[in-house]
Amino acid sequence: MLKRFRSFLTQYATRNTKLSSVSVRVDDSTGWSSLTGRPHDYDPAKIQELYQDALEAWRKNPIAWRIVAITTDYVVGDQITITSPNRSLNKFIENFWHHPKNNVDLRLESMCDELSRAGDLFVLLFRNPSDGMSYIRFVTKDRIQRIETAENDWETELYYYETQDIGEPKRWPSPDALKALSVESIQSEISKSPAIMLHYSINRPLGALMGESDLTTMIPWLLRYSRMLEDRVRLHWATRAFLWLVTVPANKVKEKQEFYRSPPEAGAIVVKDESEQWQAVTPLLRGSDASADLKAVRQMVDAGSGYPPHWRGEAADANLATATAMQAPTERHLLRRQQYVIYALQDILFHAYQRSAELGVNRPLRTEDYASLFTLQMSDVSRQDNSALALAASNISQSYFTLMTILAQQNSARISPTLAKKALEAMFHFSGQPSNEDEIEKIIAEIQANAPNLPPTQPATPSPTSPASPSTKPGKPTE
Numbered sequence: 001m002l003k004r005f006r007s008f009l010t011q012y013a014t015r016n017t018k019l020s021s022v023s024v025r026v027d028d029s030t031g032w033s034s035l036t037g038r039p040h041d042y043d044p045a046k047i048q049e050l051y052q053d054a055l056e057a058w059r060k061n062p063i064a065w066r067i068v069a070i071t072t073d074y075v076v077g078d079q080i081t082i083t084s085p086n087r088s089l090n091k092f093i094e095n096f097w098h099h100p101k102n103n104v105d106l107r108l109e110s111m112c113d114e115l116s117r118a119g120d121l122f123v124l125l126f127r128n129p130s131d132g133m134s135y136i137r138f139v140t141k142d143r144i145q146r147i148e149t150a151e152n153d154w155e156t157e158l159y160y161y162e163t164q165d166i167g168e169p170k171r172w173p174s175p176d177a178l179k180a181l182s183v184e185s186i187q188s189e190i191s192k193s194p195a196i197m198l199h200y201s202i203n204r205p206l207g208a209l210m211g212e213s214d215l216t217t218m219i220p221w222l223l224r225y226s227r228m229l230e231d232r233v234r235l236h237w238a239t240r241a242f243l244w245l246v247t248v249p250a251n252k253v254k255e256k257q258e259f260y261r262s263p264p265e266a267g268a269i270v271v272k273d274e275s276e277q278w279q280a281v282t283p284l285l286r287g288s289d290a291s292a293d294l295k296a297v298r299q300m301v302d303a304g305s306g307y308p309p310h311w312r313g314e315a316a317d318a319n320l321a322t323a324t325a326m327q328a329p330t331e332r333h334l335l336r337r338q339q340y341v342i343y344a345l346q347d348i349l350f351h352a353y354q355r356s357a358e359l360g361v362n363r364p365l366r367t368e369d370y371a372s373l374f375t376l377q378m379s380d381v382s383r384q385d386n387s388a389l390a391l392a393a394s395n396i397s398q399s400y401f402t403l404m405t406i407l408a409q410q411n412s413a414r415i416s417p418t419l420a421k422k423a424l425e426a427m428f429h430f431s432g433q434p435s436n437e438d439e440i441e442k443i444i445a446e447i448q449a450n451a452p453n454l455p456p457t458q459p460a461t462p463s464p465t466s467p468a469s470p471s472t473k474p475g476k477p478t479e
Helices: 002-020 044-060 062-076 087-097 104-118 175-179 183-192 219-239 250-259 291-305 320-358 384-411 417-430 437-450
Strands: 080-083 120-127 134-139 144-149 157-162 170-173 195-201 243-247 277-281 375-378
Touching: 044 062, 044 104, 044 219, 062 104, 062 219, 062 320, 080 087, 080 320, 087 104, 087 320, 104 120, 104 134, 104 320, 120 320, 134 320, 157 175, 157 195, 170 175, 170 195, 175 195, 195 320, 219 291, 320 375, 384 417, 417 437
Parallel strands: none
Antiparallel strands: 080 375, 120 134, 120 195, 144 157, 157 170, 243 277
């Protein structure tokens, strides 16, 4: 009994040892978890699928390619120029923008294309330790494996993990990740990752970290439209096919089969007698008119893009007034996209400069207000607004001038500084060149210093048939 009990204990211990040695394996393959951990983000497999679908549609479908191209044409325009009133920052922008390894002017088109096509733009800034200059590079969306955020703030992105062909994913820190580290930790982090990563996204649902492509909602309808067009092409090809039925006497069937083994070419002359009859037979496919269906699918594509049909060359029955009215919502959308692209460029320049300041090459910036740090010059999304703004500025400036002239004639007073300030603010606002309060006050001071008695400059002459008004009595000059 003792031997049996010992044998039982041995078997029990062995069985428990085997069970305890089994490790739990979690299947973290794509499709089981969110890439970012946010509830509104797609899983990695879906993100890969959407990105590849958008890229393939852009490469193969002319409508998808044109939609992305139109966005870039209006957002980038002729040129985007960024300068700064800060002398040190302005010099850095000039060197960074035109550096041979950057050539930002040549990258603007591809950056805007990728942002519209993928919904996300991942930018790497590699810093040269000798002169502090940063070199801009990009990582495509399909290579981002995971985004790590702060525990108490999911909008603060700390690290980005890029899939590598071999080995563990590469971890790129964000500027927010380096801010939370000590000096020693920053040096250690930089030695591991010689660059920082910046992330910009569009069409991002609230609560998600990843954006979505402009083509996402259109891809299913683009596929349907392509299939419908292919079917119609095959149908029209089939309707152009035909057969010759040649009727001959029964005793000549074999002879004519051998003779017409090779059908006559187009334009050939065939001489026959009255016993031989020719008849061309075409397939009766009974294909209905699909123009209404094709138009309905195109309208779904246009609704997803936000661009009116005449922007892609389909004028249809739209006149000039209708086409002009259809452009207003589209231009507002493009203006918002242009503002975001400008913000992304300013953010890239700001962090590139700050990284050079960390090495002592430049002075650190005291503010992060991009509106005060940068001055922008870009093409207008809608150039038709220029004439309307110029006309509005002309009319409102003339109205204010008339008002000030009447008040000065009646009250014999100097120009009202408050009224002049309002007039200049309105004129600059409607001309599309808003100015700050300091500039307007400087203009008013210069006007009063050079021409203090305007308007008017001479006394008003009373009418000989009417009594002189109190403001135009003889001996009292009118200012």
